[in-house]
């Protein structure tokens with residue numbers, strides 16, 4: 001088990017810069033409460049109770065997406081979880097942010113604006129490059145310590161995650177500690193029988209990128225979400241193409257993953273279950289197409305078909321371990337929830353070890369009245385947890401370990 005310093009190792013009355021992952025679903029412009037807030041509340045509440053001056057950084061969405069919004073609402077939601085006011089400043093490292101940081105009293109908490117609104121945050125670059133940005137160079141001198149609590153973003157080499165550990169003494173928050181321990185223990189565990197992974201969601205690149213490595217430990221991949229559309233495209237079906245100019249869901253991910261998808265279909269075809277058909281909206285009602293009927297130019301496909309749900313069900317129920325990363329459909333809309341809810345219910349009812357991961361996907365448990373206790377581990381991390389399953393290091397974690405040595 002890697003060792004890093006934690007908030008137990010902090011000196012008294014520090015000025016601390018804390019990276020959280022508050023990346024949340026956004027509906028009609030409103031950030032939705034989810035377990036990322038309740039989990040990070042433990043770290044933030046503890047730091048404030050200890051009398052540190054606490055400044056929080058987090059990201060929301062990706063530039064160009066409708067989830068790319070300000071963090072002003074996040075301050076209120078997090079504040080309710082710790083029953084304490086969280087101040088917000090709509091600035092990251094400009095004068096307004098520096099003034100607000102300077103004015104903080106012991107035990108007070110301030111949230112900075114969405115880190116991805118700074119050009120220095122993205123793209124992914126080496127820690128040394130990120131540490132040299134104006135973002136890190138301006139903020140770091142305002143603090144005594146940097147705390148990374150964002151395990152679920154630790155697979156990204158962004159300035160707020162990999163730049164600050166080179167510029168400040170670096171520590172792990174409570175969520176970082178518990179997620180790291182749980183996910184590393186799971187990655188090291190051997191399972192005797194059938195091991196199944198359900199792969200869905202919108203971030204196909206994160207899941208397809210690790211499928212080749214995971215193919216050694218996973219017996220069957222059941223595909224849904226955007227990844228399944230790209231695999232169906234590779235298999236010659238008419239799906240997996242962008243049809244909205246403003247939403248790049250498919251074509252870039254296709255370009256980045258086509259080779260791996262074709263290789264997986266070639267070399268691991270017997271391990272991969274693809275949808276028999278997909279569901280779309282027709283006059284407000286759910287309608288379905290078989291693979292042969294798919295028609296990408298005229299329809300958005302929002303869920304796997306009922307026949308696919310029935311096909312995946314026995315695979316799940318005959319498993320000794322099941323991993324879910326990414327929803328199999330747009331479960332937030334009831335008419336497209338059959339794929340995700342069918343899979344999650346089958347996991348809950350099966351006597352198997354299970355992990356449900358992802359900030360969005362894990363919400364399906366509460367939304368559809370299931371009990372978290374019926375799952376082995378519900379992770380607030382998606383991409384980071386499946387990367388951890390491969391045994392690869394996460395850059396954000398690696399830097400905490402380096403800092404401790």
Ligand SMILES: Nc1ncnc2c1ncn2[C@@H]1O[C@H](COP(=O)(O)OP(=O)(O)O)[C@@H](O)[C@H]1O
Nearest residue numbers: 201202203225301302329330358359360361382
């Ligand atoms: N066919 C689809 N079309 C559009 N969105 C989809 C589709 N299938 C699943 N999704 C969406 O994927 C989201 C989860 O994606 P992702 O961010 O990759 O996973 P997580 O945040 O759980 O790690 C869900 O909110 C769901 O609405």
Ligand SMILES: O=C(OP(=O)(O)O)[C@H](O)COP(=O)(O)O
Nearest residue numbers: 021023152153358359381382383
């Ligand atoms: O929500 C996240 O990851 P997840 O969707 O894999 O759980 C993290 O906040 C990372 O966000 P990103 O995938 O936009 O870099």
